[in-house]
Each structure stands twice: as C-alpha cells, then as structure tokens.
C-alpha cells in the first residue's frame with residue numbers, strides 16, 4: 079500500500095515517479111496504474127530484478143505483447159509488462175537508485191543534511 083504520509087519526489091520520468099515518505103522513509107514507485115512501496119533495500123532489489131528483465135529483453139524490435147512476466151512474493155499479485163514498459167521502468171528505477179546512492183555518498187562525506195555547511 080502507498081504511504082499515508084507526506085511524500086517527497088526522488089526521481090521522475092515521463093512514465094512514472096518515485097517518491098519517498100517523510101515519515102517511514104519507504105519509497106513509493108508509481109508506474110502506470112501500479113504503486114509499489116518498498117524500503118530502500120527493497121527498491122534496490124526490485125531495480126536489479128527489472129534490470130535483468132530489461133537486459134534479457136534486449137534492445138531489438140520487440141513485440142508489443144505483455145509477455146514479460148514478473149512474479150512477486152505475494153502469490154495474489156503478478157505483473158505482465160511489454161518490453162517497452164520494462165525499459166521505461168528500468169530507466170525510472172535506475173534514476174531513483176542513482177539519486178539514493180548519491181544521497182548516501184553525500185551523507186557519508188558531508189554528514190547528515192542538518193550539519194552541512196550552508197552556502198555562504
């Protein structure tokens with residue numbers, strides 16, 4: 079379920095957006111009619127999975143069928159994507175993962191945002 083708390087945007091493409099909850103720090107991945115909520119580690123795992131699907135489907139002219147299936151740990155829910163959707167979702171998750179990586183790197187180097195020297 080998407081978070082009931084205020085969300086901040088992490089990354090956006092023309093096809094979707096990733097937000098992070100200011101309350102519980104979970105990320106909400108909005109893509110088409112789907113909203114998925116994960117903790118940060120979950121987002122990275124999901125991004126890797128979609129990256130593998132995107133690599134497997136290749137860059138060639140793909141059929142427009144929803145023939146790329148993704149099982150989820152919840153047996154009641156699965157996804158069927160077109161090759162194009164897999165590439166779009168991959169781009170969205172790749173961007174969001176990069177932003178989270180960058181943020182982590184900045185925090186390790188400069189400390190938490192509150193303690194960073196401001197612009198002078």
Ligand SMILES: [Zn+2]
Nearest residue numbers: 081083099102
């Ligand atoms: Zn939340």
